[in-house]
Amino acid sequence: MKLAYQISIVVFFVTVLISLFTKPDPSRFGKQIVGIQHIGVTIKDWDKSLKFYVEGLGGKPLLTGTDFKGMDIQNILFQKELKDALKNEANFKDYSIPNFLKNDRLDAIYIQYSNTVIELLRYYDSETNTPVSDIREMTSPAIPSSQHIAFHVVDNIDLNDFVNDLEEWSHENGMENVGCNRLKGCIIDEEDKIVCEEAEKVDKKFNSLKIQGKDKGDYNGWFLAYCKGPNGEQLEFNQVLYQSKKVFQKAYDTRPQTKN
Known part of the structure; x- marks a missing residue:
């Protein structure tokens, strides 16, 4: 009886400690979503x-x-x-x-x-x-309710090369609609006229946006390419490196676990 009493006391205090240091999930349906x-x-x-x-x-x-x-x-x-x-x-x-x-x-x-x-x-x-x-052939991701799919690209390749390879393969296989944006190549002039040069004339180093440098904070290491898929769907291809990778890993490690 004495041992059982001692165990019950320990369990009680452990429960109290857990309740004190465990933050409740404030969301309405978080525990119901896997x-x-x-x-x-x-x-x-x-x-x-x-x-x-x-x-x-x-x-x-x-x-x-x-x-x-x-x-x-x-x-x-x-x-x-x-x-x-x-x-x-x-x-x-x-x-x-x-x-x-x-x-x-x-x-x-x-x-x-x-x-x-x-x-x-x-x-x-x-x-x-x-x-x-x-x-609709002419679509913009700035339209409210528009959506995009983002793919995570492996760390050990250059995202600029990936963009080139993706476009070349797609066009060789009859998917001419597949195309990715560059950092350079188009401007809107003072008269609101669009002036663009051909994508192949833009240096390959401008095929993706690479946010890097300690002054970028948690966005240091966020690389992205924005593309259109074969049906005009909006696609994104990401690499998450440096500080950004640490932020994502921390969020993954500390997220609430919901069992199915």
Whole structure:
């Protein structure tokens, strides 16, 4: 009995100490979220997209689903847009909403990378095999609600070389839309006119933005390239080095663990 009492006292004080030094999770749903499961991107060209994300960037295809249709799919994916169209007395096609009760269909494939999954979604007319809504060629990441996918590039290569190789391989395989921004090459003059030179005329050292130097604080070591994918989707390729790498590692080591 004496030993059991002593153990209970120790357990009590350990519990008190843990409660004193453990910060509670202030978020509403943090303990219910395990992590990012996948990132979805709507595409236009199925074959070119698979070639780019699988053969090019090395993803592994997982689940594939084709010919999704019907009332359940219509509502779970597009009910908010349908209500908005009704409220504004607009045709649902003006909102780029497919009609899964008629000819429109959805194909989807999940592609695994080492730390996350990308889902490619294709909405199309099953009779004409054309997209439900054409993808806007002219897009800017400055548009509110626009999104991008960022890939982590290994430390032991030069990101400038990676940009060159990615573009050359993509263009050789018929993906002319794939292109990355440079640090130099375009200006907006005093009359708001755009003046640009060809990308190949810009020195390779300007293929990526490399933030480095102790005066950059925690951003020291943040390297990035901003690119367009085969469907016009916004992509980023990162290297995280020096101080930035330490910041990310510390956040990873101290993040709350949620069990699935």
